[in-house]
Every structure is written in structure tokens, then in C-alpha cells.
Amino acid sequence: MSNYDERRALEGLQKLDSQAISAVYDQYYPEVFRYVYYRLSDQAVAEDIASDVFVRLLEAVQNRRGPQSNIKGWLISTASHAVTDHLRQRYRRPVEAISETHMDHQPGPPIEFDLREQNRSVQQAYAQLTPEQQHVLALRFGEGYSLEETASHMKKNVNAVKALQFRALAALQRQIGEVPHE
Amino acid sequence: MNNNLYDILEICLQALENGDSLDTILARHPDLESELRPILEAAQQARAMPAPMPSTEAMRRGKARLLQQAAEMREAKRPVRGRQRVIPLFQRLAISLSLTVAALMGGTGLVQASSTALPGENLYPVKRTWEDMRLFFVFSPTVREAMEGEYEQERLDEVSELLREGRVVSITFSGVVTESSNASIVVSTVPVAITNVTAFSGDPLTVGAAVIVTGQTDSAGHVSAMAVQVLPPGSVVPTGENDESEKPSTVHDNGGGSVPSTNENEPQDENKNENESNTRRGTFHIEGTLQSIDGNVWVIDGQTVYVNDPALLALVKAGMQVEVRGYFTADGRFIVTLVEIKNSGSDHTGTNPSNNSDSSDDGTDVSQNDNSGDDNSGNDNSSDDGENKNENKNENENKNENENTNNGNDNENSNGNESHD
Numbered sequence: 001m002s003n004y005d006e007r008r009a010l011e012g013l014q015k016l017d018s019q020a021i022s023a024v025y026d027q028y029y030p031e032v033f034r035y036v037y038y039r040l041s042d043q044a045v046a047e048d049i050a051s052d053v054f055v056r057l058l059e060a061v062q063n064r065r066g067p068q069s070n071i072k073g074w075l076i077s078t079a080s081h082a083v084t085d086h087l088r089q090r091y092r093r094p095v096e097a098i099s100e101t102h103m104d105h106q107p108g109p110p111i112e113f114d115l116r117e118q119n120r121s122v123q124q125a126y127a128q129l130t131p132e133q134q135h136v137l138a139l140r141f142g143e144g145y146s147l148e149e150t151a152s153h154m155k156k157n158v159n160a161v162k163a164l165q166f167r168a169l170a171a172l173q174r175q176i177g178e179v180p181h182e
Numbered sequence: 183m184n185n186n187l188y189d190i191l192e193i194c195l196q197a198l199e200n201g202d203s204l205d206t207i208l209a210r211h212p213d214l215e216s217e218l219r220p221i222l223e224a225a226q227q228a229r230a231m232p233a234p235m236p237s238t239e240a241m242r243r244g245k246a247r248l249l250q251q252a253a254e255m256r257e258a259k260r261p262v263r264g265r266q267r268v269i270p271l272f273q274r275l276a277i278s279l280s281l282t283v284a285a286l287m288g289g290t291g292l293v294q295a296s297s298t299a300l301p302g303e304n305l306y307p308v309k310r311t312w313e314d315m316r317l318f319f320v321f322s323p324t325v326r327e328a329m330e331g332e333y334e335q336e337r338l339d340e341v342s343e344l345l346r347e348g349r350v351v352s353i354t355f356s357g358v359v360t361e362s363s364n365a366s367i368v369v370s371t372v373p374v375a376i377t378n379v380t381a382f383s384g385d386p387l388t389v390g391a392a393v394i395v396t397g398q399t400d401s402a403g404h405v406s407a408m409a410v411q412v413l414p415p416g417s418v419v420p421t422g423e424n425d426e427s428e429k430p431s432t433v434h435d436n437g438g439g440s441v442p443s444t445n446e447n448e449p450q451d452e453n454k455n456e457n458e459s460n461t462r463r464g465t466f467h468i469e470g471t472l473q474s475i476d477g478n479v480w481v482i483d484g485q486t487v488y489v490n491d492p493a494l495l496a497l498v499k500a501g502m503q504v505e506v507r508g509y510f511t512a513d514g515r516f517i518v519t520l521v522e523i524k525n526s527g528s529d530h531t532g533t534n535p536s537n538n539s540d541s542s543d544d545g546t547d548v549s550q551n552d553n554s555g556d557d558n559s560g561n562d563n564s565s566d567d568g569e570n571k572n573e574n575k576n577e578n579e580n581k582n583e584n585e586n587t588n589n590g591n592d593n594e595n596s597n598g599n600e601s602h603d
Contacts, residue, residue, distance in 0.1 A: 038233045162192055
């Protein structure tokens with residue numbers, strides 16, 4: 001981890017150097033995966049999309065459309081677009097209650113069951129937000145990025161992100177209140 | 183007002199991040215509590231949403247896929263060799279299709295005009311390209327082999343024509359060595375001069391060997407050989423005999439025992455429709471002393487010949503004076519199809535085996551002369567061989583042949599019943 005050098009990594013990606021590619025993957029895959037999982041709450045889909053994002057990185061670098069300095073920012077941004085695309089496709093071809101199928105329904109203690117139910121409600125509410133609102137919450141609360149870092153990833157100024165996160169949280173609260181409880 | 187609220191929210195979020203309780207935080211902003219509480223509760227729930235680490239297996243799979251992709255990209259980045267591989271194929275298809283279209287659209291005149299072109303002439307490349315194109319679209323191995331044989335024969339004919347016209351042109355052709363000496367060889371009727379610069383390759387050069395000759399025709403009627411490549415057994419080459427009835431049989435000089443055949447008794451105008459493969463193969467004579475018999479392998483004055491028909495094997499003994507007729511196979515072996523026994527001082531003593539059998543494996547027909555001793559009773563030269571339906575159509579010819587036989591002439595019926603493969 002400490003040996004990772006962003007500049008060298010970019011050069012290695014350009015040369016399709018296997019070691020450099022592996023280093024970039026090891027460095028950023030967990031963050032990309034967490035981001036996608038936060039957005040979709042689907043382990044398998046998150047793994048696939050995160051993996052796709054790195055292939056796109058490789059292709060973009062070869063086509064000279066890749067990142068010039070900030071690989072992580074490029075990856076998260078691409079992951080955000082990939083999730084949006086996925087959601088759009090899912091909207092066009094809806095499958096039955098995806099969140100239901102991927103929730104853990106194994107029997108357990110009542111407290112854990114309540115927690116899972118609460119998470120499910122939040123996830124359902126979260127899914128009702130706009131992509132931008134989902135994005136800002138995923139960065140701030142899923143990835144734990146600072147306000148400034150989130151602003152950097154979203155290519156917005158800090159004040160805009162402050163307003164956006166306020167509206168996103170307000171919308172989430174509203175949606176949680178509207179999610180039917182079983 | 184709003185900006186102030188957003189700022190305060192950020193302060194509250196950081197306090198939550200630092201572990202302060204919700205009530206503690208809201209107590210710091212009593213005037214905004216009603217607005218901030220639901221927002222901060224939502225923030226707490228958003229923070230509680232799971233964001234697990236990926237599984238090791240998922241990471242391994244993803245990395246393998248990525249490295250595989252990188253490998254494919256690296257391969258694709260080597261464009262030069264790839265293009266060199268692809269472009270010739272594309273050009274080949276394009277040229278072939280263009281020629282096909284040109285031919286179909288009425289351009290056959292050019293192709294027809296080129297059909298008689300000889301090496302060194304402007305239309306000769308068209309002729310060769312047309313041949314290549316025809317082969318390109320032939321997928322049946324049998325048909326392809328036949329066409330290749332036809333083109334090899336064409337090369338031989340071209341060389342003969344060049345020599346006849348005394349032109350000096352670089353050529354390459356293949357054939358069977360029928361004569362050999364230090365300074366020259368004869369390859370399927372084409373005299374080839376061997377010089378100090380002639381390069382030999384392949385197996386040792388022997389009479390009967392299939393060879394590819396590269397050299398130059400000269401005005402003296404020879405091909406001056408630059409290179410002679412002896413082909414391995416089994417190679418298919420033309421023998422240089424287009425039509426037995428039209429050309430004298432090539433004499434195989436086996437070292438002194440053989441004499442040229444005059445073919446004086448052979449009908450000259452029959453069997454025009456004979457199977458081309460038979461005529462192309464040609465017929466050769468060997469005459470001399472049968473020195474040894476080892477199964478189906480005979481040696482006549484030093485020349486090894488092969489006898490595949492059992493009926494022939496029973497007729498002869500070592501020491502006999504014989505004349506045999508046969509052909510060279512692609513691998514250079516001489517296959518006997520007819521035997522005439524010439525005992526000392528005798529012109530003709532029991533000639534050929536005569537059972538009208540076409541049973542020879544290599545297609546030889548050993549029994550054309552079944553008429554000796556009968557006047558015309560042997561006129562039924564009709565063979566059982568259904569492949570030779572064009573033979574013996576002319577009854578008069580058969581009669582003539584029978585007469586010849588009865589006169590004791592060494593005539594073998596050459597009415598095309600040599601149903602070679």
C-alpha cells in the first residue's frame with residue numbers, strides 16, 4: 001500500500017504492465033466495490049460493476065481518455081455512471097423486488113432481525129432518491145469522504161455539496177417515513 | 183438563512199462523526215432543532231447502511247478478468263504482424279472475387295486469350311492467376327488433385343512449346359526422369375542439360391524419379407537446369423505423354439537392353455475419347471533380359487520393374503528375353519502392364535497373359551491380346567471393364583489387330599483398355 005505511486009501506476013496502465021494494473025486494482029477495488037454496493041445493496045452486481053469499472057479504466061487509458069492524475073476520482077465517477085446505467089436498465093426491465101431477494105432473511109435473534117428490517121427500509125428509501133442524492137450520500141456516508149473530498153469527486157464546490165447533502169438527507173427521511181413497514 | 187443551515191448541518195454531521203450524541207448536538211442549536219433532528223436521524227441511518235468489504239474470491243476473479251483483458255490488449259497492440267497476416271488473405275479474396283466477377287461479366291475473353299500464353303508472354307500471368315483462382319474455389323480433394331495434375335501437364339506442354347520455338351525463358355516444371363547421363367537427363371520427354379551450376383536437392387537422382395526442374399529454355403532445344411529437386415515417392419508429376427495414339431511412346435533407356443518401340447502396329451486414330459488420365463500417364467517399353475524375379479519385383483537389364491498382376495508372374499522365368507510395357511507411377515516405379523516373351527531367336531512365343539481380367543490393383547489390363555490362335559473368334563475385345571466404354575467401337579480395328587496377332591507380330595492391343603487409375 002505504501003509503495004503505491006499514482007504516477008507510476010498511470011504509466012504502468014499505459015504500458016499495460018501487469019504489476020501496475022494489479023497494484024491499481026488492489027489499491028482501489030475495495031473502495032469502488034463499497035461505493036457500488038452502497039448504491040445498489042447487491043453483492044453480486046456490485047462485484048460485477050466494480051470489476052467492469054477497472055476494465056473501463058484500462059480501455060480509457062489505452063484510448064487516452066483516462067485519468068491524468070486522480071485515478072480514484074475517475075474510478076468513482078465511472079462507477080457512479082455505471083450504477084446509473086444499471087438502475088436505468090433495471091427500471092426498463094424490472095425484476096421482482098431485487099432488494100428483497102438479496103436481503104438476508106435467515107432467522108436470527110430479534111434485535112438483529114429488527115436491524116435488518118431497518119436497513120431494508122433505509123435501502124428502499126435510499127433507492128427512491130435521485131442519482132445525485134444517492135451519489136452524495138454514498139460518498140459521504142458509504143465511503144466516509146470529507147465534504148471537500150466529496151466536492152472534488154462530484155466536481156462541485158463545497159457549498160453546493162452542503163446544500164445537496166441537506167436535501168438528500170431530507171429526502172431520505174421523507175422516504176423512510178413512506179416505506180411501508182411489514 | 184439556508185447557507186447558515188447547511189453550514190450548521192455540516193458541523194452537526196462532523197460532531198456525529200466524532201461520536202457526539204444526537205441530543206447533545208441538537209442542544210447546541212435549540213432554535214434549529216425541529217429542522218435538524220429529522221435530517222440528522224436520516225444521516226445516522228445513512229451511516230448505518232452496510233458497506234462491506236468485497237470478498238477475496240470476488241477480488242481474485244475481478245483481477246484475473248482485468249489481467250486477461252490487459253493481455254488481449256497487449257496482443258492487439260502488435261498490429262504489424264497481424265495486419266500482414268490479414269491483408270494477404272483479404273487481397274487474395276478481393277483478387278479472386280474481382281477476377282470471378284470479371285470472368286462472369288464477359289471478361290472470359292481475356293482468360294481464353296491467355297489459355298495459350300507461354301512463359302514470358304504478357305498474358306501468361308493471367309493464365310496462371312486463372313489457374314490459381316480455379317484451384318482456390320475447388321474444395322474436393324479429388325477434383326483439386328486432378329486439376330493440379332492438369333496444370334502440371336500444362337507446364338510441361340509449355341516447356342515443350344518453348345523448346346520447339348527456340349525461345350529463351352525461365353521456367354519451372356515437373357516430370358519423371360526417363361533417361362539420365364552425366365551431362366543431361368530427360369524429364370518427361372524434355373531434354374534437360376546438367377551443368378556445373380545445377381543444384382540438386384532431395385533424394386538421389388535416378389531414372390524413374392519424380393523431379394522439379396528449374397532452369398531456362400534455350401534455342402538448342404534443351405532446358406539448361408539451374409536446380410533439380412528430386413521429389414519424394416508419391417509425388418504426382420506428369421509423364422509427358424499426352425496421347426499415346428498421337429505420340430510415339432517414350433523409350434525408356436534402361437542401360438542397353440531396351441529398344442525403341444515403333445508402335446507400328448498400334449492404331450493411330452482410335453481411342454480419342456480415352457480417359458485423359460490414362461493417356462497422360464503414357465506407356466513405356468523396356469526390352470531385355472529378365473535377370474531376376476523376386477516376387478513381383480523383376481529386374482530387366484538392371485532396371486527394376488514391378489508386376490502387380492499375378493497372371494503375369496506365372497508366365498516368365500529368369501533368363502528370358504522379354505519386352506514389357508508399362509507406365510511410371512508418381513513415385514517413379516515402373517508398373518508392368520504387358521509382357522512379351524522373346525525367347526532366343528524367337529520372334530514371338532506366347533505372349534501376354536490373356537484372361538481379359540481387369541483385376542490389377544493399379545488398374546493395369548494385362549489381357550488385351552486374347553485373340554492369338556483364333557481367326558476372328560477373339561474379336562470380342564469388349565472388356566468387362568465398364569469404365570472403358572469407348573473402346574473397341576471400331577470393329578475393323580479389332581480385326582486388324584487380330585490379324586496382326588495371328589501374323590506373329592508383337593502387337594499388344596492398345597485399344598485403350600489400360601484402365602489406369
